[in-house]
Amino acid sequence: MMTYVVPIVIGFFFSFALQKAGLGHYHKIVNQFRFKDNTVMKFMMTGISVGLVCLYTLKDLGFIQLDQVSSTYIFGNLLGGLMFGVGMALAGT
């Protein structure tokens, strides 16, 4: 149950949010890079802020431990990010 059903339900709501924000469309992604349409930025920043507040509240109340923090290695993250942007602008996904 926890291993198989829960991930599917989480994925369901994740892509539901993405689809409702309209991020399945080419023009939404590319127009963010042209600063004609700030949907991507608004969506990402709201998601991050809500998640940040919820996660740190739960952590401070002692319900969860933050043990999945993405590891930082500056060169790799930066190089990956720089290449990722090229792909994202080409494909628009």
Added chain:
Amino acid sequence: MAFNEKMKLKIWSPWAAGVLLGLTATASYVLVDKTIGSSGGLENIDSMLLKLFHSSLANSMYFKFQMPPVLSFQILLFVGMLLGAFTSSIWSKDFKFRMMPDQQWTQVFGPSKLKRWSMIFIGGIIIEYSAGIAGGCTSGLAISGTMQLSPAGLIFIGGLFVSGIITTKILYGGDY
């Protein structure tokens, strides 16, 4: 507005959709102690394929330990993602098969399907490869990483926007 009418809207306010995203990410952390991501699942599938065809790459450290050939959390996430996007688009009658993106692409790059498909293919290769280098994609690193205040996510977002803006500028030329 009633629940059903809300669901029939093609596009929500990005703020509302963002709140749903944040709650989903928190739920995933609380329930299964994993972060949402999508590029990792593809690498698990790659790893399975390599093992299936007895490629020597399957024995490399990366595909043996980093991305093992197992039915991981992220592959199951894919199943849910397909269902979620499908339900959402059917409910709002937004579902259709598209060979080409709407309007903007044809105005800028012309009606050639080959051009669109080769560009999305090359773009996809670059995206997946660089997600492997960085350790995550937009959802796995930029959203879930920054959510935990990891510097990695912020560095990634910075790099992503710098090169994205430059590439779009080059592609669009005067129309930028």
